[in-house]
Amino acid sequence: METKKEEKIAIYPGSFDPVTKGHIDILERASKMFDKVIIAVLKNSRKKSFLPVADRVELIDKSIKHIENAEVDFFDGLTVEYAKKRNAKFLIRGLRAVSDFEYEMQLSQANMSIAPEIGTVFLITKPKYNFISSGIVKELASYGEDVSKFVPDSVVEYLKKAK
Numbered sequence: 828m829e830t831k832k833e834e835k836i837a838i839y840p841g842s843f844d845p846v847t848k849g850h851i852d853i854l855e856r857a858s859k860m861f862d863k864v865i866i867a868v869l870k871n872s873r874k875k876s877f878l879p880v881a882d883r884v885e886l887i888d889k890s891i892k893h894i895e896n897a898e899v900d901f902f903d904g905l906t907v908e909y910a911k912k913r914n915a916k917f918l919i920r921g922l923r924a925v926s927d928f929e930y931e932m933q934l935s936q937a938n939m940s941i942a943p944e945i946g947t948v949f950l951i952t953k954p955k956y957n958f959i960s961s962g963i964v965k966e967l968a969s970y971g972e973d974v975s976k977f978v979p980d981s982v983v984e985y986l987k988k989a990k
C-alpha cells in the first residue's frame with residue numbers, strides 16, 4: 828500500500844517586538860521537528876507595539892538565514908485561521924516560567940475548541956534565555972544598555988540606528 832506523507836507545517840506565532848535570541852532558539856529547535864516552520868508576526872495585537880510590523884518581519888528574516896526550513900510572514904486575525912490558510916496543523920509556543928503557563932494553556936484550549944485539528948506544541952526555554960523577553964530588551968535599550976547578549980545582530984544594529 829502506498830502512503831503519501833503529508834508535509835508537517837508548524838506556525839510559530841507571536842509579537843516578536845523585537846525578536847530575541849530566546850525566540851530564535853525555539854525556532855531552531857522546532858525546525859528540527861517539522862518539515863517547515865513559519866514564524867508569523869501578529870499584526871493587530873492589542874498590545875501597543877514598539878516596532879512597525881514590516882521592521883519586525885525584516886529583523887526576523889535577517890536572523891533566520893541559517894535555518895533552511897524556516898520562513899517569516901505576518902498575519903492578522905485568529906492564529907488558527909492563519910494556520911488553516913497555510914495548511915499548518917501545529918502551533919509552536921515557548922514557555923519560560925509558570926507565569927507563562929496559565930495564559931498559554933487558556934490560549935491553547937481556546938484554539939483547541941475552535942480548531943480541534945490544530946495542536947499546540949510547547950517548547951521549554953533554555954535556562955540561559957529564561958529571563959529574556961522583548962519587554963526587557965525594550966527597557967534596557969531605552970536606557971542605552973548593550974543588548975547584544977539577548978537579541979540577534981540585526982536587532983542590535985537596528986536599535987543603534989534608531990537611537
Ligand code: ADP
Nearest residue numbers: 841842843844849850920921922952956959960
Ligand atoms: P506574544 O505576544 O504572542 O506572547 P512574544 O513575541 O512575546 O509574543 O512571544 C512569542 C512566543 O515566544 C510565546 O510563546 C512566548 O512565550 C515565547 N517566548 C518569548 N520569549 C521567550 C524566551 N526567552 N524563550 C522561550 N520562549 C520565549
